[in-house]
Amino acid sequence: MNTPIAEANIDVAQVAVQSRGYWTTVLQRLRRDRVTLFFGSVVLAIILVAIFAPLLAPHDPYHASMIKRLKPVGTEGHLLGTDETGRDMLSRLIYGARLSLFMGIMPVINALVIGGALGIIAGFVGGRTNMIIMRAMDVFYAFPSVLLAIAISGALGAGIFNAIISLTLVFIPPLARVSESVTTQVRNLDYVDAARASGARALTIIRVHVLSNVLGAIFIYSTSLISVSIILASGLSFLGLGTKPPEPEWGLMLNTLRQAIYVNPVLAALPGVMIFITSLSFNLVSDGLRSAMDIKV
Amino acid sequence: MLEYILRRLAYVIPISFGVTVLCFALVHIAPGDPLDAVVGADAPAEVVEKLKKDYGFDQPLPFQYARWLGRALSGDLGLSVVNNQPVAAQLAIAVPNTLMLALVATAIGFVLGTLLGGLAGYYQGTWIDKFATGFGVAGVSVPHYWLGIVLVIIFAVELNVLPATGIGPGGSDGWKFDWAHLRHIVLPAITLSVIPCGIITRTVRATVAEILNQEFIQALRAKGLRHGRIMLHIIKNAAPTVLAVMGLQLGYLLGGSILVETVFNWPGTGFLLNDAIFRRDIPTLQGTILVLAMFFVFLNLVVDILQTLTDPRMRRG
Numbered sequence: 001m002n003t004p005i006a007e008a009n010i011d012v013a014q015v016a017v018q019s020r021g022y023w024t025t026v027l028q029r030l031r032r033d034r035v036t037l038f039f040g041s042v043v044l045a046i047i048l049v050a051i052f053a054p055l056l057a058p059h060d061p062y063h064a065s066m067i068k069r070l071k072p073v074g075t076e077g078h079l080l081g082t083d084e085t086g087r088d089m090l091s092r093l094i095y096g097a098r099l100s101l102f103m104g105i106m107p108v109i110n111a112l113v114i115g116g117a118l119g120i121i122a123g124f125v126g127g128r129t130n131m132i133i134m135r136a137m138d139v140f141y142a143f144p145s146v147l148l149a150i151a152i153s154g155a156l157g158a159g160i161f162n163a164i165i166s167l168t169l170v171f172i173p174p175l176a177r178v179s180e181s182v183t184t185q186v187r188n189l190d191y192v193d194a195a196r197a198s199g200a201r202a203l204t205i206i207r208v209h210v211l212s213n214v215l216g217a218i219f220i221y222s223t224s225l226i227s228v229s230i231i232l233a234s235g236l237s238f239l240g241l242g243t244k245p246p247e248p249e250w251g252l253m254l255n256t257l258r259q260a261i262y263v264n265p266v267l268a269a270l271p272g273v274m275i276f277i278t279s280l281s282f283n284l285v286s287d288g289l290r291s292a293m294d295i296k297v
Numbered sequence: 298m299l300e301y302i303l304r305r306l307a308y309v310i311p312i313s314f315g316v317t318v319l320c321f322a323l324v325h326i327a328p329g330d331p332l333d334a335v336v337g338a339d340a341p342a343e344v345v346e347k348l349k350k351d352y353g354f355d356q357p358l359p360f361q362y363a364r365w366l367g368r369a370l371s372g373d374l375g376l377s378v379v380n381n382q383p384v385a386a387q388l389a390i391a392v393p394n395t396l397m398l399a400l401v402a403t404a405i406g407f408v409l410g411t412l413l414g415g416l417a418g419y420y421q422g423t424w425i426d427k428f429a430t431g432f433g434v435a436g437v438s439v440p441h442y443w444l445g446i447v448l449v450i451i452f453a454v455e456l457n458v459l460p461a462t463g464i465g466p467g468g469s470d471g472w473k474f475d476w477a478h479l480r481h482i483v484l485p486a487i488t489l490s491v492i493p494c495g496i497i498t499r500t501v502r503a504t505v506a507e508i509l510n511q512e513f514i515q516a517l518r519a520k521g522l523r524h525g526r527i528m529l530h531i532i533k534n535a536a537p538t539v540l541a542v543m544g545l546q547l548g549y550l551l552g553g554s555i556l557v558e559t560v561f562n563w564p565g566t567g568f569l570l571n572d573a574i575f576r577r578d579i580p581t582l583q584g585t586i587l588v589l590a591m592f593f594v595f596l597n598l599v600v601d602i603l604q605t606l607t608d609p610r611m612r613r614g
Contacts, residue, residue: 135311135315136315138312138315139312139315139316139318139319140319142312142315142316142590142593142594142597143316143319143552143586143590143593144548144549144551144552144553144589144590144593145549145552145553146549146552146553146555146556147552147553147555147586147589147590147593148552150555150570150574151320151323151582151586152323152326154570154573154574154582155323155324155326155327155579155582156326156327156328157327157328227437227438231438231440234440235440235442235556238442238556238559239555239556239559239571239574240575241574251440254442254443254446258446258560261446261449261450261454262454265450265454265455268446268450269443269446269447269450271443272440272442272443272444272446272447273443275440275443276438276439276440276443279438279439279440280434280435280438280439283434283437283438284434287434
């Protein structure tokens with residue numbers, strides 16, 4: 001698993017010219033893109049399931065039962081069977097959406113804010129500041145992303161909070177790179193020179209001209225990172241570094257159900273199916289949005 | 298070109314400095330005292346003080362860093378706090394096992410990825426293009442640790458044709474080129490190969506599609522060249538990009554095999570790391586990560602230089 005290396009070739013000038021009618025075009029393109037619409041509704045469904053988990057889950061996800069362990073899929077009263085301590089699988093998968101989504105999305109949001117800001121500062125100020133920030137980012141790039149995440153959360157110890165910190169650190173450098181390269185492009189455009197000549201302050205220029213260009217690019221890039229982040233976050237839990245038992249989380253469930261692969265293989269594979277569907281849907285929605293918004297990152 | 302290569306070589310120095318600092322910092326971001334794993338909570342204060350001195354933990358951080366770096370450069374990565382074995386000796390066993398797995402997985406990814414991606418890029422819009430695109434997205438979206446479990450369920454539990462765990466028969470911890478050992482690498486290598494497979498498929502497809510759009514291809518067609526000959530031109534132009542991606546993938550797999558090694562009990566660096574994390578064996582954690590990260594830095598360097606050498610456009614620049 002890796003973070004795609006960010007090479008932003010955004011035609012900044014073009015995006016700026018299309019100010020009116022741009023979003024209408026994007027919506028029109030999306031309406032015709034059936035794949036994106038389908039997987040977009042899957043993403044929406046998973047998010048809704050996470051939010052309304054208490055209403056949807058048929059059982060208490062923590063309620064264990066010694067006599068009902070590892071019941072197969074289709075057992076009466078337990079549609080998707082029960083896990084190794086007799087807890088209802090369907091309820092745990094539904095509740096699992098909460099932690100898995102939270103741990104997958106939070107690092108990307110954090111990194112979006114921190115990496116985006118670092119990139120804008122580096123790109124706008126330029127010179128030595130740029131060098132220091134971007135070289136520091138290069139050091140993090142020198143680690144394969146999985147290794148970096150595991151190294152940091154391994155040193156910090158298990159826990160949801162530590163897992164989120166380590167994943168945030170993994171995603172800051174790529175986002176900083178994208179926003180730096182877009183900012184550098186914008187900074188040298190004529191209309192920014194014009195704004196500067198007319199007496200606009202740096203903060204105003206950043207707010208009006210730079211942000212409007214950078215946000216689209218890093219937003220699209222972050223949506224593609226969510227898929228990686230969900231796999232990595234569940235991977236950390238799978239290793240025992242993220243959530244702790246008895247919390248329902250897909251990666252952790254996959255780990256604890258490994259002992260059941262000889263008894264009830266279908267059951268043991270279920271949590272991974274959820275991770276796969278979620279990450280696949282986010283990936284395809286990201287691809288669709290990218291082509292609809294005509295952004296190449 | 299020579300100037301570029303020299304600059305690229307010089308660039309390794311600050312990066313390696315950063316990498317070593319980060320690895321060194323791992324000990325200090327770990328909660329609690331680094332000696333916690335060595336001494337019990339009820340150890341007398343003087344024993345703790347003496348150990349602190351022995352390990353050098355009483356000195357200021359830059360000193361500790363310099364000492365640690367000096368030792369690491371001479372191949373001494375310290376002792377595991379769990380079994381008192383030198384970390385370097387443990388790595389000498391684990392690294393070849395991981396390298397073996399990563400190389401086989403990259404090879405599978407390369408062959409399948411270039412084949413599918415090439416066909417998809419050449420025959421855009423056909424069923425094979427759709428299949429390859431779907432395969433590429435699935436490859437980068439699948440949680441590979443889950444895929445490993447699924448493969449074990451199918452081939453080891455249900456069909457019983459391949460072993461579920463280990464590197465060889467009967468707790469073997471080294472590699473041999475015989476069928477008994479070869480059987481063990483099949484499932485972990487396939488599992489690990491899905492990511493490079495997906496990424497290489499996508500890259501090759503995009504590269505081939507881009508090359509096909511260029512004017513020289515039209516010229517070749519106009520000249521009356523057959524498909525096969527045009528394919529040769531495409532391969533020649535796509536090779537540098539594809540090789541670069543493949544090199545990077547090998548690096549990612551070396552660092553990323555931990556999850557797969559855990560699923561298959563493969564005695565490599567990932568397995569070592571996993572063990573170190575759970576026993577709070579920070580020297581082993583630190584040493585393993587340092588070695589893997591430096592390997593990645595080195596691989597990046599080789600890829601960049603090879604790309605400069607193979608791509609005439611870059612040679613001029």
